[in-house]
Amino acid sequence: GAGVSQSPSNKVTEKGKDVELRCDPISGHTALYWYRQSLGQGLEFLIYFQGNSAPDKSGLPSDRFSAERTGGSVSTLTIQRTQQEDSAVYLCASSSDYNSPLHFGNGTRLTVT
Amino acid sequence: QQQVKQSPQSLIVQKGGISIINCAYENTAFDYFPWYQQFPGKGPALLIAIRPDVSEKKEGRFTISFNKSAKQFSLHIMDSQPGDSATYFCAARGTYKYIFGTGTRLKVLA
Numbered sequence: 001g002a003g004v005s006q007s008p009s010n011k012v013t014e015k016g017k018d019v020e021l022r023c024d025p026i027s028g029h030t031a032l033y034w035y036r037q038s039l040g041q042g043l044e045f046l047i048y049f050q051g052n053s054a055p056d057k058s059g060l061p062s063d064r065f066s067a068e069r070t071g072g073s074v075s076t077l078t079i080q081r082t083q084q085e086d087s088a089v090y091l092c093a094s095s096s097d098y099n100s101p102l103h104f105g106n107g108t109r110l111t112v113t
Numbered sequence: 114q115q116q117v118k119q120s121p122q123s124l125i126v127q128k129g130g131i132s133i134i135n136c137a138y139e140n141t142a143f144d145y146f147p148w149y150q151q152f153p154g155k156g157p158a159l160l161i162a163i164r165p166d167v168s169e170k171k172e173g174r175f176t177i178s179f180n181k182s183a184k185q186f187s188l189h190i191m192d193s194q195p196g197d198s199a200t201y202f203c204a205a206r207g208t209y210k211y212i213f214g215t216g217t218r219l220k221v222l223a
Contacts, residue, residue: 104156
C-alpha cells in the first residue's frame with residue numbers, strides 16, 4: 001500500500017504490561033511523527049524523527065515512553081508498565097520533508113484494563 | 114504559547130449551509146496552518162492549508178481565511194453536505210512539530 005501503515009490496529013493490555021506499537025511510513029519519507037489522541041481531545045505531540053534521529057522528543061509523557069526508528073523507515077513506540085491513562089489512539093504520520101504535509105496512518109487504539 | 118484554540122467544539126448545519134470553524138494561536142513563529150478532516154476509525158487527512166503571507170485560500174467548497182494581525186484563522190465549508198460530517202482539526206507548524214486544536218465535530222443534516 002501507498003499509505004502509512006500502523007500495527008496493530010487495536011491492542012488491549014493489562015495494566016503493568018509493556019506494549020510496542022509499529023509504524024511503517026510512506027516509502028522515502030524522512031520525517032516521522034507520533035501523536036496521541038485521547039477521547040474528546042486534540043492530537044498530542046509525542047516525538048519527531050528526521051531520519052533515525054529524534055531532534056524533538058519533548059512530548060513523551062514520561063520515561064515509560066520511548067521510541068526508535070531504524071533504517072530511516074519503520075518506527076516503534078514502546079510503552080512500559082502501561083497505566084490506564086495511557087489508553088488512547090496512537091497516530092503515526094510521515095512526510096517527505098519538513099515542508100511537506102503530514103500523511104497519517106489510521107492509528108493503534110490502545111486500551112489498558 | 115504553544116496552544117491552538119479551536120471553536121466550536123461541535124457544530125450542526127443544514128445541508129447546503131455554511132460551516133465555519135475558528136482557530137486562534139499565540140506563537141508568531143508558526144509558519145504553516147493546515148486543516149485536517151477525520152472520519153471515525155481513520156487517521157486525519159489534509160484538507161487545505163495556508164501560509165501566513167496569504168489572507169485567503171480557496172479549494173472547491175473549502176476556504177481558509179487568515180488574519181495575521183489577530184492571530185486567527187478559520188475554515189469555511191460552503192454548500193455543506195452530509196458527507197462532510199466529520200471531525201475537523203486546525204493545526205499550526207512550529208519547530209519540529211505541529212500543534213493541533215482540540216477538534217470540531219461537524220454534523221450536516223440531510
